[in-house]
Amino acid sequence: DGPFSEKLRVPEALTFDDVLLRPKESRVEPDDADVKSRVSKNVELNVPVLSAAMDTVTESEMAIEMARQGGLGVLHRNMEVDTMVDEIERVKRADELIIRDVVTANPEQTVREVDGMMARQGVSGAPVVDDDDEVLGIISGTDIRPYLEVGDKDEVREAMTDEVITATETVTAREALELMYEHKIERVPIVDEENHLTGLVTMQGVLQRREYGEAVRDEDGHLRVGVAVGPFETDRAVAADEAGADVLFIDCAHAHNLNVIDGAREIKESVDADVVVGNIGTREAAEDIVDFADGLKVGIGPGSICTTRVVSGSGMPQITAISQVADVATQHDVPVIADGGIRYSGDAIKSIAAGADAVMLGSYFAGTDEAPGRVITIEGKKYKQYRGMGSVGAMKSGDGSRYLKDDPQDEDEYVPEGVEAAKPYKGTLESELHQLVGGMQSGMGYVGAETIPAFKERSEFVRISPAGQQESHAHDVMITDEAPNYSPGE
Ligand code: XMP
Numbered sequence: 001d002g003p004f005s006e007k008l009r010v011p012e013a014l015t016f017d018d019v020l021l022r023p024k025e026s027r028v029e030p031d032d033a034d035v036k037s038r039v040s041k042n043v044e045l046n047v048p049v050l051s052a053a054m055d056t057v058t059e060s061e062m063a064i065e066m067a068r069q070g071g072l073g074v075l076h077r078n079m080e081v082d083t084m085v086d087e088i089e090r091v092k093r094a095d096e097l098i099i100r101d102v103v104t105a106n107p108e109q110t111v112r113e114v115d116g117m118m119a120r121q122g123v124s125g126a127p128v129v130d131d132d133d134e135v136l137g138i139i140s141g142t143d144i145r146p147y148l149e150v151g152d153k154d155e156v157r158e159a160m161t162d163e164v165i166t167a168t169e170t171v172t173a174r175e176a177l178e179l180m181y182e183h184k185i186e187r188v189p190i191v192d193e194e195n196h197l198t199g200l201v202t203m204q205g206v207l208q209r210r211e212y213g214e215a216v217r218d219e220d221g222h223l224r225v226g227v228a229v230g231p232f233e234t235d236r237a238v239a240a241d242e243a244g245a246d247v248l249f250i251d252c253a254h255a256h257n258l259n260v261i262d263g264a265r266e267i268k269e270s271v272d273a274d275v276v277v278g279n280i281g282t283r284e285a286a287e288d289i290v291d292f293a294d295g296l297k298v299g300i301g302p303g304s305i306c307t308t309r310v311v312s313g314s315g316m317p318q319i320t321a322i323s324q325v326a327d328v329a330t331q332h333d334v335p336v337i338a339d340g341g342i343r344y345s346g347d348a349i350k351s352i353a354a355g356a357d358a359v360m361l362g363s364y365f366a367g368t369d370e371a372p373g374r375v376i377t378i379e380g381k382k383y384k385q386y387r388g389m390g391s392v393g394a395m396k397s398g399d400g401s402r403y404l405k406d407d408p409q410d411e412d413e414y415v416p417e418g419v420e421a422a423k424p425y426k427g428t429l430e431s432e433l434h435q436l437v438g439g440m441q442s443g444m445g446y447v448g449a450e451t452i453p454a455f456k457e458r459s460e461f462v463r464i465s466p467a468g469q470q471e472s473h474a475h476d477v478m479i480t481d482e483a484p485n486y487s488p489g490e
Helices: 003-007 060-068 081-093 111-121 141-150 173-183 203-211 234-243 258-270 283-289 308-312 318-331 345-353 392-397 429-447 452-458 466-472
Strands: 019-021 037-040 043-045 049-051 072-075 125-129 135-140 187-191 197-202 226-229 247-251 274-280 295-298 336-339 358-361 375-378 381-387 420-424 461-463
Touching (some): 037 358, 049 429, 060 429, 081 234, 125 187, 125 197, 173 203, 197 203, 226 234, 234 258
Parallel strands (some): 049 358, 072 226
Antiparallel strands (some): 037 043
């Protein structure tokens, strides 16, 4: 035997279709399975699912809806830093309990003017403030209506209600609602110690927040958001951190590159937000990163639009990759995110059994309304564009540094590691997530685990053959009605 033939005594590496969860005794009803988990040391999720940092998957619209539904959206980095800051702020402003851009009235305006202003701004009432923003009263459609009949030139000062119920910055949604019920009002101005207006809480706003009982919020009640940054983009990372990003994701195809680790370490030292480092796929990579990372992201080439493995000849089948990283991460209490290759809810819950705390998906969400881009029709069927961030198109429109070596001068010089594609149009993210999470809960039911930590411990795999794999899919039938959570090899 020589050194090269020795190399062929190879360890086996498995992926989703190689294994199944072994059914076990259970009293757990899927609906009772609790999917709460963590994405990083300090950030918990109600639903252990992330939308991928890709320019055809996650911008603010997706991130807002992901957080409302209990997961986390990770904004891609194919945008200027200023745009990224705007996007973070958009997520942070959505569903705010205290509105900051308050439409106000001035006591000297006429009721007619204020009536027109409120109609234009789409509000039904406004605090009345003087030039120093001191709250003098509040005016609503009900106050104005009688004046419009008789004297629409009267001043707001006459028409407004001058006994205003206010609250301070520390007000909670419950307290605000109680004030509104008690005083039969629909809005509560927020004031500082000198009675200056700092914001407004509205009944509509409180009720809207209630609709999203599972939403994931920061300490100030704002929706949480993740942001991708390059390993050498310390400036972008600092800007994202200052704008309020909750988790930064070092976005790199091979984070076990020692220069990347140096860059990631520098970023970690420069920000307050949690820093997740990835992607990696081996035990050794985890060991070199786990001491400073708040989370480890796993996936070398499993993605649906990835060609890394065929282009570079390198990669690691995802179930083995997750398990190797999780072996190390668990010892340090660092969460693991399984990124890429998840086609079905079964793949997602298998990832958790292999040791992940949360999963990241691109293709699964690319066809939803909330993903950027418009719906296109091909031969009568609706699609949305989906492309790898290492595809020529994505690299050309951004800086593509995740996959780029040197800045190419013309198209032939790109060596892409991804393709540009289309995904069938899927409707709302909410319904896609419902199927995904419902399927994951179902897996927890089969294994008999009521929580994610219990599931990680109790679940076991069996190895299956290609025949077993074939048996798993719908077979020997012609599907007549599309199921919402299953489309064989679309
Ligand atoms: P899915 O399977 O959910 O995978 O579509 C999404 C993940 O794929 C990674 N990604 C890429 N990998 N070339 C690659 O090798 C690419 O062009 C590319 N773009 C995205 C990324 O980790 C994403 O979350």
